[in-house]
Amino acid sequence: MDVVYFAWVRERIGVPREQVETSAATVADLVAELSAREERYAAAFADLSALRVALDQELSDFDAALEGVREVAFFPPMTGG
Amino acid sequence: MDVVYFAWVRERIGVPREQVETSAATVADLVAELSAREERYAAAFADLSALRVALDQELSDFDAALEGVREVAFFPPMTGG
Amino acid sequence: MQVRVQEAGFDLGAESDTFAAGVGGAGAIVTFTGVVRDADGGGLEAMEIEHYPAMTQKALEAIATEAKIRWELSDALVIHRYGRLVPGERIMMVATAARHRKHAFEAAEYLMDYLKSRAPFWKKEILSGGQADWVSAKADDEAALERW
Amino acid sequence: MQVRVQEAGFDLGAESDTFAAGVGGAGAIVTFTGVVRDADGGGLEAMEIEHYPAMTQKALEAIATEAKIRWELSDALVIHRYGRLVPGERIMMVATAARHRKHAFEAAEYLMDYLKSRAPFWKKEILSGGQADWVSAKADDEAALERW
Numbered sequence: 001m002d003v004v005y006f007a008w009v010r011e012r013i014g015v016p017r018e019q020v021e022t023s024a025a026t027v028a029d030l031v032a033e034l035s036a037r038e039e040r041y042a043a044a045f046a047d048l049s050a051l052r053v054a055l056d057q058e059l060s061d062f063d064a065a066l067e068g069v070r071e072v073a074f075f076p077p078m079t080g081g
Numbered sequence: 082m083d084v085v086y087f088a089w090v091r092e093r094i095g096v097p098r099e100q101v102e103t104s105a106a107t108v109a110d111l112v113a114e115l116s117a118r119e120e121r122y123a124a125a126f127a128d129l130s131a132l133r134v135a136l137d138q139e140l141s142d143f144d145a146a147l148e149g150v151r152e153v154a155f156f157p158p159m160t161g162g
Numbered sequence: 163m164q165v166r167v168q169e170a171g172f173d174l175g176a177e178s179d180t181f182a183a184g185v186g187g188a189g190a191i192v193t194f195t196g197v198v199r200d201a202d203g204g205g206l207e208a209m210e211i212e213h214y215p216a217m218t219q220k221a222l223e224a225i226a227t228e229a230k231i232r233w234e235l236s237d238a239l240v241i242h243r244y245g246r247l248v249p250g251e252r253i254m255m256v257a258t259a260a261r262h263r264k265h266a267f268e269a270a271e272y273l274m275d276y277l278k279s280r281a282p283f284w285k286k287e288i289l290s291g292g293q294a295d296w297v298s299a300k301a302d303d304e305a306a307l308e309r310w
Numbered sequence: 311m312q313v314r315v316q317e318a319g320f321d322l323g324a325e326s327d328t329f330a331a332g333v334g335g336a337g338a339i340v341t342f343t344g345v346v347r348d349a350d351g352g353g354l355e356a357m358e359i360e361h362y363p364a365m366t367q368k369a370l371e372a373i374a375t376e377a378k379i380r381w382e383l384s385d386a387l388v389i390h391r392y393g394r395l396v397p398g399e400r401i402m403m404v405a406t407a408a409r410h411r412k413h414a415f416e417a418a419e420y421l422m423d424y425l426k427s428r429a430p431f432w433k434k435e436i437l438s439g440g441q442a443d444w445v446s447a448k449a450d451d452e453a454a455l456e457r458w
Contacts, residue, residue: 077452079426080429162281175322182345197338
C-alpha cells in the first residue's frame with residue numbers, strides 16, 4: 001500500500017511517500033501500527049483531530065476500511081484558496 | 082421651481098423638464114396641484130406608491146417640505162444594475 | 163475609489179487588471195459584471211437605459227463610500243453605462259478589494275443591491291416586434307436591501 | 311467549465327475577458343481573486359503552496375461541478391496555483407456566470423468556501439527572519455461550509 005504525507009505531517013515523518021506492508025483493516029489500525037513502529041509516526045499521529053485522511057484521493061475518515069485501497073494520504077486540514 | 086420627470090412618468094407627462102410656478106408647501110401639495118391642472122399629470126400621479134421623488138437630487142418622500150428646493154424629480158422605482 | 167457613469171462600453175479585462183494592480187495589501191478582490199440578456203420570452207432587440215445625470219454620479223459615490231467605510235475596503239470601483247445596449251453587451255461592473263474574502267463579497271453584493279434600487283437608472287426593453295416596455299422594479303430587489 | 315492547477319501565474323484581465331466572452335445568456339458574472347498578502351505581523355518573504363497532485367484536479371472539478379448544478383451556472387472557472395509566491399502575487403481565481411446576480415454570487419462564495427477547506431492545498435509562510443510556519447486552518451473557514 002502506498003502511503004503519502006503532506007505539509008507538517010510529511011515533515012515530521014520525514015518522507016513524502018512510502019510503501020507500507022500492512023494487514024491493517026482500517027485507517028485507525030494503520031495509524032496504530034505505524035505509531036508503534038517508530039517515534040516519528042507517533043509524533044505525527046499524536047492528535048488525530050488535527051489530521052485528515054484521503055483514500056485513493058477521496059477524503060475519508062479514520063474508521064474507514066482499507067480493503068482494496070491503493071493509496072492512503074495523511075495531511076493537516078487543508079488551507080486552499 | 083424646476084420639475085423633472087424620468088421613464089414612464091416623463092412619457093405620460095410628455096416633457097422631461099419644466100419650470101413650475103407654485104407655492105405648494107410639500108411634495109404632496111405639488112402633486113395635487115399639478116394633477117388638478119391637467120389630465121396627463123393626473124394620469125402620471127394616479128398611484129403614488131408606484132412613484133419616487135428626489136429633491137435637489139436626493140431621494141425624499143411625498144411629505145417632504147419644498148421650501149428652499151430648486152429641483153424636484155419624479156420617477157418610477159429605479160432599475161439600475 | 164472610482165465611479166464612472168458613461169455611454170461608452172468598457173473593457174472588463176483591462177478594468178480588472180487596473181483595479182487589481184492598485185489594491186495594496188488586499189487579499190481578496192471581487193468583481194461583478196452585468197450583461198444585457200435576452201427578454202424572458204425572447205426577442206429582445208435592445209435595452210435603453212435612461213438616467214438622471216445630475217443625480218447619478220452623486221448617488222453612486224454615496225453608495226460606494228458607504229461600502230468602503232462599512233467593510234474597510236482597500237478600494238472600490240463602479241462603472242455604469244446608459245444609452246442603447248444590445249443583448250450580450252456589458253451594462254455595468256463593480257469591483258471591491260478587502261483583506262478577507264467575506265468582506266469583499268459582502269461589499270460587492272451591497273453595491274449591487276443598492277445600484278439596483280437606489281441609483282437613478284431606468285431600463286426599457288425594446289422587443290423585435292417594436293413593443294417597448296419599461297422594466298418594473300422587482301419586489302425581490304427592494305427586499306434585498308433589508309439585509310443591510 | 312474549466313479547472314486549472316498550475317505553478318505559473320495567470321492573467322486576471324485576459325481570464326476575465328475570455329470567461330465573459332463564453333457565457334452565452336448569463337446576465338451576471340462574478341470573479342474572485344485571491345492575492346498573497348503580508349503576514350499579520352509583517353515580514354512575509356514568500357508563501358509556499360504544497361498540493362496533492364493526484365487529488366487536486368479531481369477535487370476542484372468535483373467542487374465546480376457541484377456549484378454548476380446547484381446554481382444552474384452557464385459556466386464556472388477555477389484556477390489555483392502552487393509553488394513559491396511572493397506578497398502581491400495572485401494565488402487563485404474563480405469565476406461564475408448565471409442568469410441572476412444572486413446565483414452568481416452564491417456560487418462564487420460556495421466555490422471559495424470549499425476551496426479553502428476541501429481542496430488539498432497547504433500553505434507555509436516563510437518570514438524574512440527565516441522562520442517558516444504552516445498556516446493553520448481557521449475554525450471560521452470550516453464553519454463557513456455549514457451555510458451550504
